[in-house]
Amino acid sequence: MVKPEGALTWKDIEIGFMVTEPGSASQYRTGDWRSQKPIFDLEKCIKCGLCYIYCPEGCIRQNAEEDFEADMYYCKGCGICARECPKDVITMVEEEE
Amino acid sequence: MTTKMGIEVSVAIGEAVKLANADVVAAYPITPQTHIVEHLAELVADGELEAVYMPVESEHSAMSACLGTAAVGARTFTATAGQGLELMHEVLYVASSMRLPIVMAVANRALSSPISIWGDHSDAMAVRDTGWIQIFGENGQEVIDNVLCAFRIAEDRRVLLPVMVHLDAFHLTHMVEPITFPEKSKVDQFIPPNEYPLPLDPNKPVTMGGFGPPPIYSEVKWAQEVNLRAAKEVILQVWQEFGDTFGRYYSPVEGYRSEGSRVLLLTMGSFSETAMAAIDKMKSEGKDVGLIKLRLWRPFPFDEIRQAVKDAEVLIVLDRAISFGGPGGPVCSEIKSALYQQERKPKVIGFVGGLGGRDISVAGFEEIVSRGIEISETGSSQEFEIFGVRE
Incomplete structure (x- = not known):
């Protein structure tokens, strides 16, 4: 994307507001919607992967150490991972400014 | 060569759409528009017009189908009237906002209730804010000429907007009038092939009708408004050129x-x-x-x-x-x-x-x-x- 949406003027708008760059939705920071964030207590984690399966945003991955973590650029803070985790690894805590 | 004949205006619209080499007609029949699409279905079935005729299950579907065909760059025509236009309503906004050059004849009909198949402008006025260009015909010849002009206007790179050509129910749709049809070769010159600038194409993907959150929606709408207002200059140019070519001049x-x-x-x-x-x-x-x-x-x-x-x-x-x-x-x-x-x-x-x-x-x-x-x-x-x- 050439300019972020908030910087585009009306003259920059493509015909019919078409998006000409494929896959540009990955640039959309859905993490901005979040009011709570998931905190992982990895000592309790049995690596069942349910958080990864249930995350509607698909933003939970295993890192190089094979620990599960959420990509905060996309995490909307829905809390489904915390709800589904059988070992209470994940706690939702308020985002602070 | 130029031909002049006595013909029902609705049938003549079908002939004009054939002259304009439409690629797709997606429509649902409704009185008093029926003869327009009936004739087009015949022309396609008889092999006189090389186009796809899509019979759909409602006017909402008709306009939705038109979005798709216009988006791939096909020259797209439809027609409706009264309640049919109302059923299309939400899709009309999409057509203009996505800048799709669809041409539609509207056989102006009163709205229910009570049920009336007869004419007035209630349907046209209910869609005046949908972002379409709207041209009203006074007689059959004006309607035919403006159907031809509508393709030219809609597909102009400076416009790329859908156009409604309005004709009054029965007073025009079902009237047999002497209509002059221009020469095919001149029409082909007047309406060059449709070259939509950003068509849906798997080799060069685009997203149409995407998401417009608060930081961008106003800019998109203002661009649309500026574009529709600026279309008037093109409409004037097209009418001038139509007059110079075919001898009949129009003005707003x-x-x-x-x-x-x-x-x-x-x-x-x-x-x-x-x-x-x-x-x-x-x-x-x-x-x-x-x-x-x-x-x-x-x-x-x-x-x-x-x-x-x-x-x-x-x-x-x-x-x-x-x-x-x-x-x-x-x-x-x-x-x-x-x-x-x-x-x-x-x-x-x-x-x-x-x-x-x-x-x-x-x-x-x-x-x-x-x-x-x-x-x-x-x-x-x-x-x-x-x-x-x-x-």
């Missing part, structure tokens, strides 16, 4: 014996024909009255209207639709707003008439003019008056 606002008239009557659509006869009669009786005919409804021709009526003292506007609970008929309301800031302007008197297919005769127009003059002198307690309603 046309005067008929209006020069220097103290009183002006303003009409839109097929009623202008009867109104002209009424003006002739009144002129012959020494009455100082002329006619203004409005052809381009969106984008609204503010400058042309101001210019056309500035020297008159009284302007009597006839609407064929009611804006319920509002300031009067939509045309009259628009004209009042166009003139409000002008220093020199006529008194504007609004009438609504011709609803649900009711005729207004020459005598009727005479009555409207004399009552209009009376109101201009004595005033009226109402925002507008309705013509011909039995007390």
